[in-house]
Amino acid sequence: MPTVSVNKQQLFDLLGKDYTSQEFDELCFEFGMEMDEDTTEEALKTGEEPELKLDISANRYDLLCIEGISQSLNEYLERKERPDYKLSKPTTKLIIDKSTEQIRPFATAAVLRNIKLNEKSYASFIALQDKLHANLCRNRSLVAMGTHDLDSIEGPFHYRALPPKDIKFVPLNQTQEFTGDKLIEFYKSPEQKNNIGRYVHIIEDSPVFPVIMDSKDRVCSLPPLINSEHSKISVNTRNILIDITATDKTKAEIVLNILTTMFSRYCDEPFTVEPVEIVSEHNGQSRLAPNFNDRIMDVSIKYINSCLGLDQSADEIAHCLKKMSLHAVQSKEDKDILHVDIPVTRPDILHACDIMEDAAVGYGFNNLPKGEKLSNANFIAKPLPINKVSDIFRVASSQATWVEVLPLTLCSHDENFKFLRQSDNGDLAVKLANPKTLEYQVVRTTLLPGILKTVKENRKHSLPIKVFETGDVVFKDDKLERKAYNERHWAAIYVGKNSGFEIIQGLLGKIMQTFRTEWIADYGVAASGRGYWIEEDDSVKTYFPGRGAKVMFRSKEGAEPKQIGHLGVLHPEVMMNFDVPFAASFVEVNAEVFL
Amino acid sequence: MSDFQLEILKKLDELDEIKSTLATFPQHGSQDVLSALNSLKAHNKLEFSKVDTVTYDLTKEGAQILNEGSYEIKLVKLIQELGQLQIKDVMSKLGPQVGKVGQARAFKNGWIAKNASNELELSAKLQNTDLNELTDETQSILAQIKNNSHLDSIDAKILNDLKKRKLIAQGKITDFSVTKGPEFSTDLTKLETDLTSDMVSTNAYKDLKFKPYNFNSQGVQISSGALHPLNKVREEFRQIFFSMGFTEMPSNQYVETGFWNFDALYVPQQHPARDLQDTFYIKDPLTADLPDDKTYMDNIKAVHEQGRFGSIGYRYNWKPEECQKLVLRTHSTAISARMLHDLAKDPKPTRLFSIDRVFRNEAVDATHLAEFHQVEGVLADYNITLGDLIKFMEEFFERMGVTGLRFKPTYNPYTEPSMEIFSWHEGLQKWVEIGNSGMFRPEMLESMGLPKDLRVLGWGLSLERPTMIKYKVQNIRELLGHKVSLDFIETNPAARLDEDLYE
Structure with missing residues (x-):
């Protein structure tokens, strides 16, 4: 939104009135400008002439100078006629x-x-x-x-x-x-x-x-x-x-x-x-x-009245429009049509809806009759299913005495890969072209960097630190129109004097139980129905060797078990990369399997 | 009740008053006595007052003097035996301690004198005295202290002197005098500190008396989890939307195409919002697909290039490549556009909302982050009016406890009319903008294939701003992102938007 500075006294002279600050603020508000600043007090100190700083709508090029502002306001106030260029x-x-x-x-x-x-x-x-x-x-x-x-x-x-x-x-x-x-x-x-x-x-x-x-x-x-x-x-x-x-x-x-x-x-x-x-x-x-031929746009009186909830005559609408520099006459052939003459100073008018808006401004937004038509009775509200799943994770985690955090989605490339002892094979993370800082290079593919950064900022907090996040990560996918998709994840960490692996394991069990998913002994063999178990897995280098595991999930009897996440004791190098001199265990799970 | 407590009560019953517990119960230490008395006093069995008495005990050196006589006596006896004693030999004969003190005190008492050849002799007054009849004052005072008799007759200066010489040590004897209390009796139940499960299950609590509780206290700190304040406010908004019949949009799509984020919303391709300065573009992946709906694409091209549906268009050279650029969505309206395009397959009155993250390539400061949450509502219905929008906004914000709205004309590429929503802020004593709203442009809606008379209202606000006001947070980085303090999350209260939000 451009800001235009005008000489206060000059503008008031052109408007034929010395407005109080409040009066002028009111005028601007109803017309659709915003008085950003009145430098009168400053000017007293510097000895300069007071100025008004006005925020102008970005499509009103005719209001970018005092000549245009005063002309339009004078027409709005019905003090002056529109010039005939x-x-x-x-x-x-x-x-x-x-x-x-x-x-x-x-x-x-x-x-x-x-x-x-x-x-x-x-x-x-x-x-x-x-x-x-x-x-x-x-x-x-x-x-x-x-x-x-x-x-x-x-x-x-x-x-x-x-x-x-x-x-x-x-x-x-x-x-x-x-x-x-x-x-x-x-x-x-x-x-x-x-x-x-x-x-x-x-x-x-x-x-x-x-x-x-x-x-x-x-x-x-x-x-x-x-x-x-x-x-x-x-x-x-x-x-x-x-x-x-x-x-x-x-x-x-x-x-x-x-x-x-x-x-x-x-x-x-x-x-x-x-x-x-x-x-x-x-x-x-x-x-x-230049071409000064005025444009004529035909607008339906019914359309304007219907949009504004009014029952105005052609003349009444024309009067409102005239305040906004639009000259309207009723068509002789069709009584519902107004021929609206649009001056060359108003290239922002593209469609009848723009004329309708000017009719509304001319009438005064705050004078419009308040509609009573919209009833809430006929609509059935529904939450987004994945948000419902998220809420189950969130409530269960906080009930288990974990604290919810909300780090940013964007992070540096190192935070998402190198600091986690991961390498980037190029087919996972969405990368930004024009970030202003190194902090925002990629869209995260795991919740871990944000959680570790949050822990780092809260190192002084009493131990253990137990925090969780339920949020979206983003992965590339070439088959999609947008070439990337969000995936809802849940992750939690335990940070303390010792790794607390069993505590994180227990939290996972609590969460799983909340989702009607019992632990199955002997790596899924002890029972054949829905359930989860964990299996040692040294493929995630983020974890301390021998202390990482994948989370396996079987959704129902006969279903193929699949990996839905991983947990483990975070590698000491990872902890030190994020300046957190403690031991920690972490779990991260794809929440969407519970949809 | 302990035996000792019972003993006290019995003695008190017998004597009616115990003047000195020290005298009555000499075998009990004062701490034991105090604790027994306190406990009995809590039961109103008795009243007591405490008397502290100063006592003195002889030190080892003091006891030795009491037995062997004072140093000054030792010295005069030695001088008597030897006739004269060289001053320099005093120390070697009696040892440094005895010699030094004995000599000083014997001089002071006028018992010895020094002759011309620096020798000590008995003074004239002792020449004919039997030394065994000489009063050894130090010894007799120590004896008096030892026997603890008439201590108050001893000069305080002398006592101080003895203390300084470390012959005696000061102590304290605490004594209590006891009288009967209002509920005096010789039996007693113990006061319980807490009600236990045993007492409950056995009904024992009925016969027990409980210690008074100190209510001027905070209780113990409990360990607890917490939800993030921003999400708590988000939940308040969700409930407002649900209560008004709004269904949540699938806003979980951060990466958008230029088409859906801008072109579909009638944002021209040279619009400043599309600048690198404002929007995060994506370099990997680089190029999006165009939407499948070719009629829609054609309409969008036409409304931008030469106009359609009664619009004269922006009249510029529209390029499909700009649509294929990938961006992090700058507003959740990109999702609303997709939902409205879907609605065109089966147009009907519809209410949708989303509260999710949007991204702006902005310099970070106290009120700006590269990511924040946008709250957005979309309402489609036949022939609705601007007055309906105004009334609906009043209802919506009233559920957040915000009333007395004013609407200011503004400009937005995809809504016309567009209205900024203002509310009066008591604290700042001015009108503050609390949201943005409008009717979506026909160029946008009719391109999708929606019928002309199905009008769509949209409005939005950031989630952070009302939350910052609610929780009095000055810096957005203290509310969203990794710099948020866990203490803040753990201790912040319920959101309850209806409680004085903007005041």
Whole structure:
């Protein structure tokens, strides 16, 4: 969610009222913004002008500057009409060359003619571009914009892709001329790393760089990196050329529309934008830009009323929508249809449901009649079977005086393998591609690392330490759509001055008995029905040699016995790998066999 | 009752009062007496008071002086025998101890004097005295102490001096005076400390008397197991869902495909949530399969690319490869999407919930962990309204003891309208966000094949946040993960969400 800082007094002047903090908070809340911070108190100390920090919905690009916020709130408060955005006649062209298809295929442009900015509006113009670049434009990868003093350059303009060494210009805020390849080097320097350097990766590996030139082949900008020093704008610039280049055409148009609608209010002819003729013959996309034709979307009055639980007339709905900058008129042919005129500033409206939501906001979420329709009577609730099994494990373990722990599912590769004296044959564990720390390299395949880490953090606790966990481990499986599946495990440990193997063995017996599974003597031979036994097994290197066993389970008479887990005295190396200087016994069982 | 206790009672019956137990029962030590008296007093048989008396006993050296006479007497007798004695020979004749003390005390008593040639002689006052008639004060005081007579007539300074010289040692004699108690009698039953099974089975308890119990105590620490507090709160939520007719979803699937985690939920492929900064991608295994339902896939492609079902779509180049990327699910809504897709085979009013782990590639701090639990409810019904959602949320949160909700418009790629749920926090004196909710978008539902008029409400909140508030935990790492203290788990109370959760 983007946060926009606006000058408090300037906003209140634009809204025609000095709001108290609480009043403004209330206004924001009902409209769908969040007042994150009011810097009035801080500003008293620093002597700066107080600002309001507003959290804006991520799809409302028209609210990323004070111009748009005040315009929308004034319409919401019914203080102002929606501007009628118009185009004048084009005076120049942007000619798109086919070569740009290799790197950044879309471009568009517009002119803000006879504009008068002051310091505040100039700063807002720059800040809006920054916000758009950071959010909608995905850090310039999808869309980048440049602004130029039109009086310093001459159309028609050309958008081309050229080999880096053939591009030569003085970039913005530099004094020296660079070629494209030298410029990349320059921006990769440590001083620029967190500035323009952040965008270098978008083009650096391409054999050609996108470039916008004027009719005299002067470089205006090298998107998405930098404009030229020559064409740079200032607060006094009267005619601004906006260039937009993009890999996503829809977003390029949104950005151009937002920039021009928000700032055309400062032109001598307010809300009028001078279009640019886009010549794009190679792909048949020649057109006039921007496109200010309003969209009309038809919405059913019944649909809106049904969603909101209201019985409003066409006029009443239209009134709610008008507060949200949507102009609606009832269709002459079909009384149920509203023709809703959607301004170019509202690209977030994709579907009738978006209009329905605006009708709800216009009405006020908290004014809506509360529905009484939903009764709980007709629904039979069911727990997830494996969660029920888990709960049996959990309750039985805690009754047996073990303490439940909840370690994380993610762990380091070593914790899951090497520290347990296990090797990774590659077909078991899911591995993460982009963890921020070594702590999160794999999804665990056993509950042991988390339990041992918990014991380590609680070494000072009185001995013995008896903890258990019932949780999911994850295994790879190439046959599944998701290539991996969860398996519910139960595990418990006894940590003390001695290994307590018999205690863990006894706990296993208690748990098994809870699941109607008796111990069978002589390794399953003494009885033929359902039951369990343990058999020595030295294959799990995590255990001390001669002190590891597998847990065998026969589900019913005649069923093939199968291994469902293992238990044993943990190897001293394992204990020391986890910094736990005690003896311990551990048991882990696949809980899903009891489903 | 011991014989001694009986003896005391009999004596008391006979004498009516025992002025000194020391005198009456000289053969019993004071500890024995005290314990017998205490025991009898507990039965209200008697009252007693304690008198401590200081006593002195002769040390070995003191006893020797009593027998042989004091050192000063020994010295004057020696001088008398020899006529004169060189000072330097005193020590060698009498030994250092006797010589030194004897000389000092004989001088002090004025019994000896020193002549010009540094020799000791009897003083003038002793010249014609029969030494056997000389009073040996030290010896006679020691005799008096030994006989324990008229000790109070002895000067305290002298006693101190004798103590310092280690001729006597101070001791203490404890004596008791005893009178009859309110329930005096000469018979007695022993007070029992505990009721035993024998007493129960034999009815013996009826004839027994029991010791009073000290109730100002905590009892013994019992050994006990414990369930984790986060799971206890989870259980509270489960019960709320069950009570409202919600069935638990199979949320045990951490690895998800880009398709189910994002595309199915109408999250565009360039959405920031899909960034490496926010989502854990998986490198092994690397590529997922696409869902089997080809119509569904085609609908999803269309709603993203050019729109369908009345939507104009996001209008970008949608790539199936993005769907095939594997991720650790960032929200449990990925499971809800799968369940809703299944519902499309037989659409009907449905209520589902899940409480399970989700993963975010976030920097860890006091309120963020890479893993946490999401509580999610999904409710599908025909022609339900936003007002129904609001009312339902009020009912749901009321069962957690949270009332007075407010709803704020917000944005979420897969719900429209979307509402953040706020409740007033008394402690913070402000509205705090407690959950998120909305109606799933038609682009998502109709792509699955669900009918237009079956509307689906969804809402969610984290499990950790209300738990942190409930148990006053400031740092999420003290609640989830391996750094949680076992003491905290062992001692935390029942969850009971209906008790003042957000206040």
